Amino acid sequence: MRTYASSALALIIAAGAVHSKPIAFAGGTTAMAEYGAGTMTEIQAFYAPSFRYSIGGGHLAFDSDVDDSSSDVTYARLNYLPKRWNLEAAQANAFVWGGIGVADVDATNTDQFSWNAGGQLDYETRRLYGSLRTDLHEAHDFSRRIDTLQLGVAPTAHDYQTLAIWFVVQGRHYTGNLYDGLEWAALLRMFKRNAWVEAGVTQDGKLQAMLMFNF
Amino acid sequence: MLFRTFTVLIMLLTSSLAIGATIELKVNGLVCGFCAQGIEKTLRKNPATTDVFVSLETRLVAIAVKDGMDIPDSELRKALTDAGYDVKAIARTDNSLATLRARADEAKK
Numbered sequence A: 001m002r003t004y005a006s007s008a009l010a011l012i013i014a015a016g017a018v019h020s021k022p023i024a025f026a027g028g029t030t031a032m033a034e035y036g037a038g039t040m041t042e043i044q045a046f047y048a049p050s051f052r053y054s055i056g057g058g059h060l061a062f063d064s065d066v067d068d069s070s071s072d073v074t075y076a077r078l079n080y081l082p083k084r085w086n087l088e089a090a091q092a093n094a095f096v097w098g099g100i101g102v103a104d105v106d107a108t109n110t111d112q113f114s115w116n117a118g119g120q121l122d123y124e125t126r127r128l129y130g131s132l133r134t135d136l137h138e139a140h141d142f143s144r145r146i147d148t149l150q151l152g153v154a155p156t157a158h159d160y161q162t163l164a165i166w167f168v169v170q171g172r173h174y175t176g177n178l179y180d181g182l183e184w185a186a187l188l189r190m191f192k193r194n195a196w197v198e199a200g201v202t203q204d205g206k207l208q209a210m211l212m213f214n215f
Numbered sequence B: 001m002l003f004r005t006f007t008v009l010i011m012l013l014t015s016s017l018a019i020g021a022t023i024e025l026k027v028n029g030l031v032c033g034f035c036a037q038g039i040e041k042t043l044r045k046n047p048a049t050t051d052v053f054v055s056l057e058t059r060l061v062a063i064a065v066k067d068g069m070d071i072p073d074s075e076l077r078k079a080l081t082d083a084g085y086d087v088k089a090i091a092r093t094d095n096s097l098a099t100l101r102a103r104a105d106e107a108k109k
Helices: A002-015 B002-017 B037-044 B073-082 B097-108
Strands: A028-036 A040-050 A053-063 A070-086 A091-105 A110-124 A128-139 A142-153 A164-174 A182-192 A195-202 A207-214 B022-028 B049-055 B060-065 B086-093
Touching (some): A028 B037, A070 A128, A164 A195, B037 B060, B037 B073
Antiparallel strands (some): A040 A053, A091 A110, A110 A128, A128 A142, A142 A164, A195 A207, B049 B060
16 A cells, blocks of 8 residues: 555656646635546535635535445535645645535435545646545445546646646546446546536546536 | 935935836746636736736736836735745836737747
8 A cells, every 4th residue: 555655656746746626716716527437426616715725515426336326425625735836837736625514325315424534636737747636435334535646748838828738547446335446547638717628438438527617 | 426426316216116017927836727817817806907917838927007006016926825826036027918928929939
């Protein structure tokens, strides 16, 4: 496990960073929707009073690829940016978050208190990026964590007003009987001004997609 | 001697008060257009601002200000900090934003 984590961090540092960030800018609002190959579907919205933190909430649906069980979590969350490195031609970030919510568990047909915690490390230049993210959701009847590694390369360096195009490889590991093994996906990411869209396929041929807006 | 001292003093005072039409900021961490939206949003709210130009290529944020107006350095630094970036240098120049856009385009070639 330690070797795996060290390798992932080394890849991030070597390759560059993460784009999807839970805090945009002071006074900014971020809205995100992600469809994760049928295993997880999530919507989130956050408002950032400061560039250091944002508050908001989301809804996350888990659908097991292993045993067809499902559960939904509706949560409130605080995101915090303890450290940002603004370098001359790169930026790196360390985010953490935590929150509470209600889990609707289909197997027992119950609503349960749930809590969540996670973090993200990212580093990016205009041509390369990498990120490592972990997101844990706990309730009485389940404990599920989603670990995501993304590495990307841009064929050309985009500028402020131009369309950014990125090719991204994503590796995702689920705990809690959601998916057996490591799920890989190839993604095409595009953004311009305050709109972001990405889509791709997993090794199982399933759709992986995300939309995001800052305003 | 007194006249010379007075003249130098006046020149120093007027030069320090001289205000260019454009404020240029060199910014670190400027690598993602999506993430940099907050810079323009914050700076456009300032009553002295007429236009804003952001260039990832030249790591530059430029603000065209209204005639006779200025934005204090402290406000500029706060605006960039709130947007999540670090200001490395601030200069007041006579470069138009069109000139700075042309320079950024040239730098890409």
